[in-house]
Amino acid sequence: MRFIDLLATAAASAALAAAAPAVDTPSPVETGLRLVKTSEADPGSWVTEEGKDQLVADGVDFFDITDIEDEEVLTILSTPPSELRSFHTRQITYPTELSHQDRANCLIPRINTDGPQLWLKNMTEFWNRHYRSVNGTLAAAWMFELVGEIAGPNPLIEVAQFPHSAFDQPSVIAKIPGASDELVIVSAHFDSTGGSATARGPGADDNGSGVVVILEALRIFADARYRPENTLEFHFYAGEEGGMLGSKDVFADYKAKNKTVLAMMNQDMAGYSPSGKISIFTDYADPGLTAYCRLIAEEYTGETTQDVCGYACSDHGSAYANGFPAAYVCDEPVKTATRWIHSPWDVYETIQWDAIHRHSVFTVAFLLLAYGATIVFHNLFFHPLRRFPGPKLWAASPLPAVLNVLRGTSHYKILELHKRYGDIVRVGPNELAFAHADAWKDICGHLQRGQDENGKDPKYGNEDLDRSLISASRERHGPMRRLLSHGFSARAMAEQQPLINTYIDLFLQRLREHGEGGSKPIDLTKWFEWATFDIIGDLSFGESFGCLQTSASHPWVDSFFESMKIIPAVQSIHDLPFFSILKPLYFLLFIPKEVATQRRTSELFAEESLKKRLSLTTERPDFVQAMLERGKEYKLTPTELRDNSVLLTTAGSETTATTLTAAVYFLGTHTEVLEKLKAEVRSSFKSEDEIDVTSVQNLSYMLAVLKEVMRVHPAVAISLPRSTPPGGAEIAGEHIPGNTTLGIWQYAIYHDPTKFLHPDSFIPERWLNDKRFENDAKHLHQPFSYGPRNCLGMNLAYAEMRLILARMIWNFDLELAPQSRQWAVNQKVFFFWEKPPLWVNIKQRS
Numbered sequence: 001m002r003f004i005d006l007l008a009t010a011a012a013s014a015a016l017a018a019a020a021p022a023v024d025t026p027s028p029v030e031t032g033l034r035l036v037k038t039s040e041a042d043p044g045s046w047v048t049e050e051g052k053d054q055l056v057a058d059g060v061d062f063f064d065i066t067d068i069e070d071e072e073v074l075t076i077l078s079t080p081p082s083e084l085r086s087f088h089t090r091q092i093t094y095p096t097e098l099s100h101q102d103r104a105n106c107l108i109p110r111i112n113t114d115g116p117q118l119w120l121k122n123m124t125e126f127w128n129r130h131y132r133s134v135n136g137t138l139a140a141a142w143m144f145e146l147v148g149e150i151a152g153p154n155p156l157i158e159v160a161q162f163p164h165s166a167f168d169q170p171s172v173i174a175k176i177p178g179a180s181d182e183l184v185i186v187s188a189h190f191d192s193t194g195g196s197a198t199a200r201g202p203g204a205d206d207n208g209s210g211v212v213v214i215l216e217a218l219r220i221f222a223d224a225r226y227r228p229e230n231t232l233e234f235h236f237y238a239g240e241e242g243g244m245l246g247s248k249d250v251f252a253d254y255k256a257k258n259k260t261v262l263a264m265m266n267q268d269m270a271g272y273s274p275s276g277k278i279s280i281f282t283d284y285a286d287p288g289l290t291a292y293c294r295l296i297a298e299e300y301t302g303e304t305t306q307d308v309c310g311y312a313c314s315d316h317g318s319a320y321a322n323g324f325p326a327a328y329v330c331d332e333p334v335k336t337a338t339r340w341i342h343s344p345w346d347v348y349e350t351i352q353w354d355a356i357h358r359h360s361v362f363t364v365a366f367l368l369l370a371y372g373a374t375i376v377f378h379n380l381f382f383h384p385l386r387r388f389p390g391p392k393l394w395a396a397s398p399l400p401a402v403l404n405v406l407r408g409t410s411h412y413k414i415l416e417l418h419k420r421y422g423d424i425v426r427v428g429p430n431e432l433a434f435a436h437a438d439a440w441k442d443i444c445g446h447l448q449r450g451q452d453e454n455g456k457d458p459k460y461g462n463e464d465l466d467r468s469l470i471s472a473s474r475e476r477h478g479p480m481r482r483l484l485s486h487g488f489s490a491r492a493m494a495e496q497q498p499l500i501n502t503y504i505d506l507f508l509q510r511l512r513e514h515g516e517g518g519s520k521p522i523d524l525t526k527w528f529e530w531a532t533f534d535i536i537g538d539l540s541f542g543e544s545f546g547c548l549q550t551s552a553s554h555p556w557v558d559s560f561f562e563s564m565k566i567i568p569a570v571q572s573i574h575d576l577p578f579f580s581i582l583k584p585l586y587f588l589l590f591i592p593k594e595v596a597t598q599r600r601t602s603e604l605f606a607e608e609s610l611k612k613r614l615s616l617t618t619e620r621p622d623f624v625q626a627m628l629e630r631g632k633e634y635k636l637t638p639t640e641l642r643d644n645s646v647l648l649t650t651a652g653s654e655t656t657a658t659t660l661t662a663a664v665y666f667l668g669t670h671t672e673v674l675e676k677l678k679a680e681v682r683s684s685f686k687s688e689d690e691i692d693v694t695s696v697q698n699l700s701y702m703l704a705v706l707k708e709v710m711r712v713h714p715a716v717a718i719s720l721p722r723s724t725p726p727g728g729a730e731i732a733g734e735h736i737p738g739n740t741t742l743g744i745w746q747y748a749i750y751h752d753p754t755k756f757l758h759p760d761s762f763i764p765e766r767w768l769n770d771k772r773f774e775n776d777a778k779h780l781h782q783p784f785s786y787g788p789r790n791c792l793g794m795n796l797a798y799a800e801m802r803l804i805l806a807r808m809i810w811n812f813d814l815e816l817a818p819q820s821r822q823w824a825v826n827q828k829v830f831f832f833w834e835k836p837p838l839w840v841n842i843k844q845r846s
Contacts, residue, residue: 036062036243039311040078049132049242053196056241056342061312063321064243067166070252076321081284092262092325094292094370098299104365107220108300111360113353115219116212119146120271123208124348128201129192131169131239131246136191140169143190143211143236147174150215154222164249169238171246174218178228179430179739180383183254184370185233185264186363187247188214189240189315194344204348206341209271209331211236213356217363229429230262232367237315240268241342247315251322261324263289263370266316270359271351272338273331275305278362283308284317286325293327293366300365301358307333329362331355383429384737390417390426401428405568408828411717411747418748424732431741433719435749436732437777443722443731443742444787452725457741468643469792470651481792483636484644487539487626488796495621496796497693500535504804506548507531508811511842514551518843521817525838526553528660528804532653533557535800539622540645540652541606542613556605560650567831606642623648652793654832655715656800661838662713663705663805665823666762668816668840673764677705681809688810696802704764706801710783711750712762717829719743720785747829749780815841 033046038060047055055062068074122142123129129139144161151157151174158177161170169191188210192203202208218234239245254261278297282290297304309328311317319326331337340346386395394400394417404410414433417425423436434443443454453474469480486492507527514522530547533554538544545554613624623645627636636644667674680701685691696702724731726738736742751759755777757766766773784791791797808814817839828834 034064034243035066037065037077037312038062040080043078050196052242053193056193057195061310062243063248063312063317064245068248068252070255070322072323073252073255073321076323092286092288094263094288096291096295098295098369101299101369104300104368107224107364107368108361110220110223111216111357111364113216113357113360115150116216116356116360117353119212119215120204120208120351121348123190123211124202124204126202128194128197128199129169129190129203130194130197130199130201131167131191131242132197136169136197136238139190140172140238143172144170147172147215147218147234147236150219151222154225156225156227157218157222162246162250162253164238164246166245167239167242169246171238171250172236173250174234176221176226176228176232178231180230182230182260182262183233183264184228184230184262184367185235185319186214186217186267186367187235187237187264187315188267189237189246191238191241191246192346193241193342195342200344201342202344202347203341204346204351205269205271205331205338206346207240207268209269209351209356209359210267213267213270213359213363216356216360217367220364221367235315240315244312244315244318247318248321251318251324254324255322261319264316264319264324264326265289265293265363265366265370266314266319266326266328267359267363268314268328268330269337269341270329270331271353271355273352273355273358274336275332276354276358277301277303277305278358279305279307279330279333281307281309281313281328281330283310284313284320285327286320289325289327289370292370293329296365296369297329297362300361305333309334329359331359385426385430385432385740388424388426388432389421391421394428395426396429398428401431405571408568408830408834411745411829414719414743414745415748415751418745418752424734427743428741430739431721431743432736433743433745433748434732435744435752435755435780437780438732439744440780440782440786442729443744444785444789446788452727452729454722454724454729454731454742457721457723467637467640468647470647477789480636480640480644481788483627484623484648484792486629487623487648488793490795492621492626493693493796493799496539499538499621500800500803503531503535503538503544503548504807506534507804508807510548510551511808511812512844515842518813518815518841521820521839521841523837524664524840525657525661525835528657529557529654531804532657532660532800533649536649536652536656540624540649541609542616542620542622542624543609560654564831603642603646606646607638610638610642610645648793651791652797656797658713658715658833658835659706659709659797660801660804661835662824663709663801664808664814664840665816665820665838666709666712667705668814669821670762673705673762674814677701678809681806685810688807691803691806691810693799693803696799696806699802699806700768701764702802702805703798704767706798706805707767707781707783708762708764711756711781712760713824713833714746714750714783715833716783716785717745717747717833718831719745746783749777755780811845813843813845815843817841 033048034052035044036047036052036055037044044065052062052064063077065074065077123139126139127135130136140161144159148159151159154176156177158175160173162173163170172190189207190211192201192206192208193199194201214234214236221232235247235250237246237250240247278301280290280294280297294304314328316326316328338346338350340350383395391400401410404413414427417427418433418435423434425433427433447453455474456471469477469484472480511522511527514520530553534544534546534548545557547554547557610624619625627641627644667677680699684699685695722742724736724738724740724742728738729736731742749755753759757773757776766776767778782790784794784797820837820839823836823838827836
C-alpha cells in the first residue's frame with residue numbers, strides 16, 4: 001500500500017480530520033468500527049471495515065490504531081520524524097562502506113526466477129488474499145506450507161504462524177537461529193485487495209512480487225544451510241492493506257518481549273520497474289540503515305532512485321513506530337509505479353522478471369552484508385561475553401585471531417593479551433582465554449554426577465569423521481580409554497622396553513656415523529623425529545617406518561607433517577561465520593588436492609600395516625595387542641582401530657621429538673645446566689646397561705630439566721579448545737554462557753610473570769624446591785593436559801624422553817652449533833611448532 005495521489009490523500013485526510021470528534025481519544029459510535037489515523041496531525045477517526053476499503057480505493061494510506069495501547073507508539077505516530085530522535089533509544093551506526101562482499105558473492109550466483117515465477121503464479125490464482133476473506137485465510141495457510149517447504153533443506157529453520165486477534169488471517173515468520181537472538185529481518189506483506197473483501201484482487205505486484213523476492217532469499221539461505229551469528233527472520237505479514245495490522249501486532253509483541261532488532265528491511269512492490277532501478281524510500285525509516293541499503297543496492301544492482309512515500313506507507317512503519325531501525329525499498333518512485341495496484345488488473349502477466357531478480361540480488365546481499373555490519377555492533381554491546389575484558393577488535397570479529405593463527409603468532413599474542421587484561425580475556429566474539437588458577441580444574445577436570453562436560457569445540461573436530469579417542473563423545477570416551485590404557489600400563493612399558501631399546505641403539509649408532517666424531521654438526525630436529533616415529537610406529541602398527549634404518553624419512557611421516565600445515569587454515573575457516581555457506585565446497589576450496597590425496601594414502605598405509613600386524617600369530621608387546629586382548633568391554637571396529645593407531649603414532653611422536661629437541665637446545669644454551677645433568681647421569685650408573693625405564697625415574701635433575709623444557713617450550717603451545725554445554729558452566733568463579741569456546745594457552749600461561757618468576761628464563765631448579773620459586777603457580781603446568789581427557793601416553797613419553805636423553809648424555813658430549821643458537825627465538829606455531837634444523841656437534845664421550 002502506497003500513496004498514489006498525494007492531492008487525493010491530503011483532501012481525504014483533511015475531511016477525516018474535520019469529521020473527527022474534538023477530543024483527544026475518539027470513541028466508537030457503534031460496534032465494529034475501527035480507529036484509523038492518516039497523518040501525524042490526524043487524531044484518528046472511527047470507520048467501518050468497508051470504510052477502510054474505501055480509503056484504500058481512494059489512495060489514502062493509514063494506520064489502524066484501534067488496538068494500540070502503547071503510549072510511546074501512539075506518540076511516535078503523532079510526531080513528525082524530525083522530532084523523534086528521543087524515542088529511538090537504540091541507535092545503531094551502520095558502515096559507510098561495504099565489507100564482507102565475499103559472502104554475498106558466494107550466494108548471489110545461485111539466484112534465479114524459476115521458483116518466484118511458480119510461486120507468484122500460484123499466489124495470484126487466489127481470488128484475492130484480503131485479510132477479511134476466506135480466500136485470504138486460505139492463502140495464509142498456503143503461505144505457511146510453502147515457506148515450510150522452501151525452508152526444508154535446513155532443519156534449523158523454524159517456521160511459525162503469528163495469529164492476530166482482530167482477524168483470521170495469520171502472518172508467517174521463518175527464522176534461521178543464530179548464535180545470538182538479535183534479529184536481522186526482511187519482510188513483505190502477502191495480503192492483497194481489489195477494493196473489498198469480495199472483489200477480485202490478484203495482487204501480483206502489490207505485493208506478491210515482494211513476497212517471492214523474500215521467498216527466493218529464504219531458498220538461497222536454506223539450500224546453503226547457512227548458520228548466521230545473528231538470527232535472521234523472514235516476515236510475511238497479513239493485513240497490511242487494513243492499516244498495517246499484521247506488522248503492527250508483530251512489532252508490538254517484539255517490543256513487549258524486549259527483542260533486539262538490528263535491521264528491518266521491507267519490500268513492498270518489486271515487480272514493475274520501467275526505470276530498471278531499485279527505488280529507496282527515505283521517510284519514516286532509519287537514515288543510517290537507509291543509506292546502507294543504498295550502498296548495497298548500488299554495489300549489486302547499479303544506480304538507484306530515491307523518493308518519499310508518506311505516512312503509513314508500508315509495514316516498515318510498524319517497526320519504525322515501535323522504535324526499531326527500518327528501511328523500505330521498492331521497484332519505482334511513486335509517480336512511475338504501476339497503476340494497477342488494488343485492482344483486478346494487478347495480474348501475473350504485468351510482472352517484469354528482471355526486476356524480481358534485481359530485488360532478489362539486493363535482498364540476499366542485504367542479509368549477508370547487513371549481518372556483517374550488525375554483528376560487530378552485537379558483539380561489542382549485546383553479546384553475553386561483553387563483560388569480559390579484551391581488545392575491542394577481537395571482540396567484534398574473529399579476523400584478528402584468524403590472522404594471528406595464519407601467521408603462526410597466536411601463542412605470543414595471547415600472552416600479550418593476558419599480560420594486559422588479566423586471567424580471563426575475550427579473544428574472539430564467542431571465545432575466552434583462561435589463565436586463572438582454577439582454569440584446568442573447571443574446564444577439563446572430572447565431573448560431578450549429572451554435570452555436563454565442556455566438550456571438544458565442534459569447530460575443531462568431527463566425531464563422525466574421526467573415530468579416535470581424541471574426538472570420542474563422553475559416552476564412547478570412557479570405555480575406549482580404558483581399553484587403550486592397557487597398552488600404557490607399567491607392565492606394558494616393561495614389556496615394551498626391549499623394543500624401545502632396539503631403536504635407541506640404532507639412533508645412537510646413526511648419531512655416531514653421521515656426526516663424524518663431532519667434526520660435522522647434525523640436525524637433531526630431524527633425527528629425533530625419525531627416532532620417535534619409528535618407536536611409536538612399531539608400537540602402533542607392528543612395524544617401524546624404517547627412518548633410522550634408511551637414514552631417511554618415510555612418505556607416511558612426510559604426509560603427516562604436510563597435512564599438519566593445513567590445520568591452521570582449516571581452523572581459521574571454521575572461525576569465519578560465513579563458513580557454512582562454503583561448507584558444500586569445503587574440501588574443493590580449502591584442502592589442496594595433494595593433501596586430501598596424502599590423507600587417503602595415510603589411511604591406506606595404516607590399514608595395510610594393521611592387516612599385516614593382525615595376521616601375526618605371535619604376541620607382541622604393543623598397543624595393538626593391548627587393544628585386542630581387552631576387547632570384551634569395548635570392541636573396536638576396524639576403522640576405530642585404524643584411527644586410534646594413527647592417533648597414538650602422531651600424538652606420541654611429534655610432541656616427544658619436540659621436547660627432546662628443545663631440551664638439547666636449552667642445554668646447549670645453558671652449559672651450566674648441561675654440566676649438572678651430565679654429572680647426575682654419569683654418576684648414577686656404572687654402565688649404560690643400567691639405564692632402563694625404572695632406573696631413569698631416579699634422575700631428579702633430569703625430570704626438572706624436562707619439566708622446565710615443557711614450560712618454556714611446551715610441545716602444545718596453543719589452545720585445544722573446549723566448548724561450554726548449552727546451559728553454560730561455572731568457570732573460575734564466573735558463569736560462562738552456553739556454547740562459548742574456552743581456551744587454555746599453555747605457552748601464554750607458562751610465560752606469564754604473574755604465574756612464574758622469571759618466566760622467560762630456563763631454570764630447572766624451580767622444580768626442585770628452590771625457595772625463590774615457591775610462589776610459582778606450578779599446578780597450572782599441565783603439559784599433558786588435565787582431567788579425564790589428558791594424554792594417555794604421559795608415562796610412556798616421560799620414559800622414552802628420559803631413556804633417550806640419559807643414554808645420549810652417557811655416550812656423547814653435546815655442543816650447539818653457532819647457527820642454531822637462536823633456534824627457539826620467535827619460533828612460530830602452526831598447530832605444532834615450526835621447528836628449524838637444530839645443528840649440534842656430537843662427540844663420543846671421552
